[in-house]
Amino acid sequence: MNNPTRRTKRRYAHELYPSAEEYETRPLAVEVPTLYAHALGLEVHGTDWYDLTRTKTELRLSGLRVLQLVNTRKIAFLADALLQGMTGDNAWEWASENSWEESGEIVYDRAVHYGVNPDQIKPYPVLAERQKHEHWSPRDKNGISYLIEIVVGPESECERCTEPVEAVVLE
Numbered sequence: 443m444n445n446p447t448r449r450t451k452r453r454y455a456h457e458l459y460p461s462a463e464e465y466e467t468r469p470l471a472v473e474v475p476t477l478y479a480h481a482l483g484l485e486v487h488g489t490d491w492y493d494l495t496r497t498k499t500e501l502r503l504s505g506l507r508v509l510q511l512v513n514t515r516k517i518a519f520l521a522d523a524l525l526q527g528m529t530g531d532n533a534w535e536w537a538s539e540n541s542w543e544e545s546g547e548i549v550y551d552r553a554v555h556y557g558v559n560p561d562q563i564k565p566y567p568v569l570a571e572r573q574k575h576e577h578w579s580p581r582d583k584n585g586i587s588y589l590i591e592i593v594v595g596p597e598s599e600c601e602r603c604t605e606p607v608e609a610v611v612l613e
Contacts, residue, residue: 448604450597452564455483459558470525477518478553479563484511485546488565490572500569507568515549516541522552554585561587564597571596575603 459479462468468476484507486492491507494500519537528536540548550560561581575597579588597603 447607448598449607450564450603451605452562452597452603454566455479455563458562470521474518474521474525475553475556475558477514477521478549478556479558481511481514481518481549482546482553482558482560482563483566484514485565486511486568487546488572488576489567490570491568493572494568503568512541515546518549518552522556571598575600577602 459476461476461480462473486504486507491504494504496504516537519540520533523533523536540552543549553560561578573596574592574594576592577590579590581587593600
């Protein structure tokens with residue numbers, strides 16, 4: 443971002459839902475929304491994943507990103523199953539079945555169920571910030587949002603998608 447006094451309104455998942463500290467064990471009620479938020483942040487839609495020219499390095503990185511996404515989803519579903527009271531093979535089957543769904547719709551729905559706002563989460567880039575981004579309508583009463591426009595230029599440089607950074611007062 444060229445302007446250090448502004449930042450994107452959306453945040454990376456780890457900024458909104460930090461992971462547990464080293465050796466910290468958190469209740470599933472805290473961990474499940476965090477895991478779903480991280481899975482949403484690893485989605486490839488809205489990233490440079492589609493823009494890669496597919497050199498060997500880019501192919502490897504895009505493949506690793508998909509594996510990371512799938513693994514993160516599966517862990518989130520397994521933790522969710524445990525939080526719901528499932529155990530053993532029932533929990534594993536539920537998590538496995540849901541993690542095969544390709545669109546990410548179930549991840550989105552379960553994240554919302556646990557209070558995560560997917561619209562606040564900015565996807566992690568594979569290599570770099572995209573040089574175009576999208577503006578969407580506010581969600582209607584059914585939770586549906588519509589594409590308004592595709593904007594040339596990175597999200598971090600868009601007046602509509604950024605906000606002022608509040609000054610930090612050092613004492």
